[in-house]
Amino acid sequence: MKLPKSWNDITVEQFIELRSLNNEDFDSLFSYEIECLSILTDIDVDEFDDMEIDELSKIVKQVTFIKKQPSNIFKNQINNLTYIGLNDLKLGEFIDLEYYFANDYVKHLTYISSVLYRKTKLSEWEELIFEDYSFNIEKRKEQFNDLPITSVYGIIAEYIKFRENFLKVYENLFNPIFDEDELDDAELDEEDLKEQEAEDKINRWSWEHTLYNLANEDVTKIKDVLELNLVFAFNILGMKKELEI
């Protein structure tokens, strides 16, 4: 049985599979450990059944690194793809990343990687140009499955850090008018309730509303808006909010 020695030996696909396991879903601690081993070794779960418990214990001890997180260092270059960085994100890329992070970032790690790693070429001025965000992401994400998890895992922490700072800078654009923890319906008068209802509606259609707003209520312009630089788009939103235009 070939056992991985560190996270370097675990692929992105295996990592996603491992992290999708919840030990509370198993009726025995050993069943959970065996499922993990099965993912790591690509050996069927049933094949572990005849193993002596001491032998299993020894094997499990050799892969205890899986209980820890992989390193937050990531590669800038993966095959023909280059990390685009977060400072020049486009609004459309940010919206997609927000979706992936809000809906289990480990499960969406290959999608996240597809957004953040692109093909490049040199312009006639020999500047590095990144491929547009118009490729088939379902197809592109497959490229990341067999990579060591250590190649890309760090982008999660990197994005979370970036996001925290970004949300702080544009706090007034993200925070709802009502803080749900502080207020309950009983304390609100009729006018407040109406306002809250309107706010809830906006939150439900949050990104669509933002894009519609930035496109000056012209849906044919939304595609262009998605390609706007994220910081620029939020500066415009901030300005519009402040000037109430």
Added chain:
Amino acid sequence: MVKIGTTKINNEVTELTIEQFEKLSATMNNLELDQFEKWAKIFIDLGANEDEVYDLDFEKFTEIVKEFCDTKKKPTKKFLKSIEFDGYTYQAYEDEFKLNVRDLKMIEKAVSTSPENYISRVMAIIFKRTDLTKAEHYGDSHIALKSKMFKEQKANIAIPFIAYIGQKLGKTAKEIQVEATEIVE
């Protein structure tokens, strides 16, 4: 044996059946009962007359509890290799008793899902009828049948297995559980 009123009840592991031992353990672990209720239930479950148990004065009652606990016979440490029921041989091991992963998984499940009668179930998992195939050993109804047969056996035979499993489960679980480091949020 301990005499309560007109009845004699078993107290040694060589006398108690696995079923009685399971009931006794379940009562001892019942957090809803106070000490008096626990012992009264144990004596009644083991065959003592209910009226005679409740008629005992406090001193006599505590004296009987002491006597019941003062067991003379030490449980065997030897793992029973095989046992015969109805002409069939049920074997636990070949040369040395060892647990495999399948058995331990089933035992772990039995302990957590049937805490009140897991001992007979554990024995049913460990002992396998020699004329059956691997698949047949683990059939639900077959395990249930074996479990019923083991309930009638003396508790003494189960003690080494239960002690071994308890120690193994605890040790192995401790070994394979490593504190997870902080998860990135």
